[in-house]
């Protein structure tokens with residue numbers, strides 16, 4: 745850092761020099777863990793007070809049987825929808841009666857599973873920051889798969905060939921995601937528009953941000969809009 749500017753960055757043992765730096769990685773991780781305190785627009789105390797969007801508990805399965813009465817996209821809404829959201833946002837615990845999504849791409853594209861089999865992906869919204877170990881993962885996965893078995897009236901467990909669970913600690917290890925959240929900051933009133941972390945650093949003149957923590961927010965098309973906003977900011981300031 746020189747004169748309020750980032751001049752160089754070290755990555756993979758190499759040093760890179762540049763005029764303008766755009767960060768598309770996890771905003772909180774970059775600010776808190778990679779910038780010195782005096783260069784952080786949003787220090788640790790800021791993030792600790794934020795409301796995070798849910799984390800995602802994901803189960804990938806490859807099974808050696810065909811399933812009936814299952815579509816490409818399947819949504820299960822528990823009767824106690826509000827209870828699930830209370831568990832995610834208020835109680836911050838593993839949901840007792842979760843609603844979930846099941847993706848079965850082999851229903852429309854047989855090439856994604858060996859003949860006679862199916863591929864499934866379960867996605868359960870869960871609170872960010874939950875403690876997650878192999879015991880908890882296995883038992884929660886069992887709860888979801890068994891529930892789905894009873895819902896569709898067909899066995900899945902005896903036919904499992906491949907199983908992979910992806911949850912909080914994977915989001916942290918692979919994406920430096922804050923508290924293992926899958927989507928970053930929630931879109932609450934006080935974390936939207938003017939109140940959302942800025943696309944430009946207030947501390948370093950040539951540092952910009954894009955992605956789901958910035959404006960407008962979460963989702964692939966929305967993140968592309970954030971890149972447009974940042975592009976416009978850079979164009980306005982640098983004329984290119």
Ligand SMILES: Cc1cc2nc3c(=O)[nH]c(=O)nc-3n(C[C@H](O)[C@H](O)[C@H](O)COP(=O)(O)OP(=O)(O)OC[C@H]3O[C@@H](n4cnc5c(N)ncnc54)[C@H](O)[C@@H]3O)c2cc1C
Nearest residue numbers: 768769770800918919920926955956957962963964965967
């Ligand atoms: C399970 C799931 C399902 C979703 N479904 C949808 C959907 O159907 N529709 C939709 O619109 N959106 C969906 N989303 C949300 C959407 O994917 C995200 O909002 C969007 O991808 C976020 O983009 P981003 O650029 O902010 O972050 P990311 O796409 O996470 O990109 C950030 C990148 O930075 C990298 N990184 C982190 N730290 C460093 C570092 N120190 N150095 C270098 N690189 C680093 C990470 O590895 C990552 O590749 C889904 C998200 C999840 C998790």
